[in-house]
Amino acid sequence: MHPRKIALVFGTRPDTIKLAPIILELQKCPRQFSVVTIATAQHRHMLDQVLKTFGIRVDHDLNIMQPKQSLASLTSRAVNALDAVLEKEKPDMVLVQGDTTTTFIGSLAAFYHRIPVGHVEAGLRTDDKLNPFPEEMNRRLTSAIAELHFAPTITAKNALLREGYARESIFVTGNSVIDALKIALQQDHRFSLRMLDRIVSQKKHIVLLTMHRRENWGKPMRGACCAVQRLAREFSGIDVVFPVHLNPEVREVVYPILDNLANVHLIEPLSYVDFAHLMAKSYFVITDSGGIQEEAPSLGKPVLVLRSVTERPEAVKFGTVKLVGLDQNRIYKTAKKLIESRPAYKKMASATNPYGDGKAAQRIVAILKHYFAFTKKLPSDFKIP
Numbered sequence: 001m002h003p004r005k006i007a008l009v010f011g012t013r014p015d016t017i018k019l020a021p022i023i024l025e026l027q028k029c030p031r032q033f034s035v036v037t038i039a040t041a042q043h044r045h046m047l048d049q050v051l052k053t054f055g056i057r058v059d060h061d062l063n064i065m066q067p068k069q070s071l072a073s074l075t076s077r078a079v080n081a082l083d084a085v086l087e088k089e090k091p092d093m094v095l096v097q098g099d100t101t102t103t104f105i106g107s108l109a110a111f112y113h114r115i116p117v118g119h120v121e122a123g124l125r126t127d128d129k130l131n132p133f134p135e136e137m138n139r140r141l142t143s144a145i146a147e148l149h150f151a152p153t154i155t156a157k158n159a160l161l162r163e164g165y166a167r168e169s170i171f172v173t174g175n176s177v178i179d180a181l182k183i184a185l186q187q188d189h190r191f192s193l194r195m196l197d198r199i200v201s202q203k204k205h206i207v208l209l210t211m212h213r214r215e216n217w218g219k220p221m222r223g224a225c226c227a228v229q230r231l232a233r234e235f236s237g238i239d240v241v242f243p244v245h246l247n248p249e250v251r252e253v254v255y256p257i258l259d260n261l262a263n264v265h266l267i268e269p270l271s272y273v274d275f276a277h278l279m280a281k282s283y284f285v286i287t288d289s290g291g292i293q294e295e296a297p298s299l300g301k302p303v304l305v306l307r308s309v310t311e312r313p314e315a316v317k318f319g320t321v322k323l324v325g326l327d328q329n330r331i332y333k334t335a336k337k338l339i340e341s342r343p344a345y346k347k348m349a350s351a352t353n354p355y356g357d358g359k360a361a362q363r364i365v366a367i368l369k370h371y372f373a374f375t376k377k378l379p380s381d382f383k384i385p
């Protein structure tokens with residue numbers, strides 16, 4: 001049998017981090033698969049950082065990012081550019097990941113060419129169309145198109161079953177973010193910023209902070225920044241490190257409130273290897289990110305999530321993640337307790353791995369081999385320990 005052509009469509013920081021281990025795994029099987037990498041480059045700099053980290057070569061770079069892009073303009077540029085590439089490449093399958101515009105438009109463009117779609121990280125749901133926005137809708141629409149659903153957990157599989165997707169099309173693989181994290185942490189590391197080496201060696205408590213969600217822009221994000229400002233002023237024994245997302249909507253809120261505080265370090269987005277190592281050295285994390293909610297628990301780091309709902313309930317159940325919402329007072333009080341109370345900290349700081357065992361990419365590639373009839377064997381489901 002001739003190798004099947006698998007096109008992977010990615011474009012932002014998180015979908016590229018999570019597809020990287022799958023690209024690397026597929027490339028190990030040249031007799032079964034030829035791999036085509038298509039980057040929308042919905043993100044430019046933050047995408048290039050990830051490509052460099054994993055040594056991924058891009059076959060088609062659509063370079064669509066524009067400053068302060070609107071959802072509609074981004075969508076139309078992505079679908080047009082992808083249409084032309086899929087017409088040329090005619091892959092046997094398109095793989096997309098997660099819930100970004102690139103994810104949904106990648107699957108829509110494939111559908112227009114009648115190419116089957118495999119959805120990595122399928123079945124995450126909050127059941128609130130507007131939260132997170134537009135990601136909840138992006139993933140629902142992607143599920144409707146996909147032929148294969150790679151669910152990271154049993155909870156995600158059950159959500160897809162509830163919506164009527166065929167049992168035979170859903171596979172519990174674990175989340176490939178844990179594969180990526182293991183790759184990033186496997187070597188000894190020196191930070192690319194000297195200042196981070198200094199901060200880490202000081203042995204103060206590092207509070208790692210990230211924020212970028214569209215539904216938090218403006219007032220909610222301002223409130224969260226004010227909570228952090230209050231914490232930083234009150235506790236000189238903490239160092240807040242905040243690699244600020246490149247979105248101008250975020251930067252315009254963050255800098256006026258958090259710049260010029262001695263123990264708050266606003267820095268540019270870090271390479272994935274730097275970020276993973278910094279997370280491993282941090283005391284706890286405050287974030288509205290999806291991916292970080294999955295990574296930090298596996299390192300035993302408490303996470304305060306700046307959201308009212310989460311599509312990742314597993315680590316909340318295990319106790320490592322707490323939803324604190326966007327109320328300034330609540331964020332301040334919950335973080336203060338983690339800083340002051342060792343028992344409260346210990347209660348949250350236990351390493352749990354509900355999202356994966358680092359073998360998601362292997363499982364996904366094995367499922368693809370089965371789908372294309374290279375093998376009769378299917379891997380067994382990932383089970384949450």
Ligand code: UD1
Pocket residue numbers: 012013014042043044045046047065066067068069071074099100101102134135212214246247248
């Ligand atoms: C996007 C995803 C979101 C994901 C997030 C991860 C959508 C609609 N949103 O949100 O689901 O959680 O990425 O970070 O798909 N920019 C740069 N350089 C970069 C990246 C971004 O300058 O490398 C700036 C540009 O001005 C760009 C803006 O950020 O227009 C917004 O980027 P966009 O991808 O539209 O939205 P995000 O908020 O990053």
Ligand code: UDP
Pocket residue numbers: 013014017177210212243268269270271272273275276288289290291292295
């Ligand atoms: N990340 C990174 N550098 C940073 C901040 C985050 O590499 O400066 C990684 C992080 O480890 C995680 C991913 O980016 O894997 C999360 O991306 P983001 O928060 O932008 O998107 P989300 O996961 O919320 O969609």
